[in-house]
Amino acid sequence: MKKDSVLVKFGNKVRQLRNEKGWSQEELSFKSGFHRTYIGMVERAERNISLKNIERIAKTFNIEIQDLFTNKN
Template sequence: MKPSIDILISFGNKVKTFRKEKGISQEELAFRSDLHRTYIGMIERAEKNITLKNIEKIAIGLDISVLDLFK
């Protein structure tokens, strides 16, 4: 079964929305999340199928719960 692109788009949009609400750049989120800036961009553009570990890192970087990214 092939994963749906819709979930990647939805997740990427959530990350972008929270990031913008916090007033931080992709570079700042990457620093806070211990990830590469280009990786954050790829997630926001739904170009990467992110792992659970990296979802947790992004939630920490955004100072939100993992659950918030899926609401």
């Protein structure tokens, strides 16, 4: 099944931000309150994440939602 590119891009961005922070998936799940498997699935583009969860991830990284969709940081 071809993964949806918007989900792939989002998952890659979450992984990039997580790595920049030096966090494991476990640490990101602890800080965000999401289960570790959910984080893994989002990063692998296996979850069509909702807006409220997108906001929670942005808040966990202390960035704005739009920053999750830009290539600048």
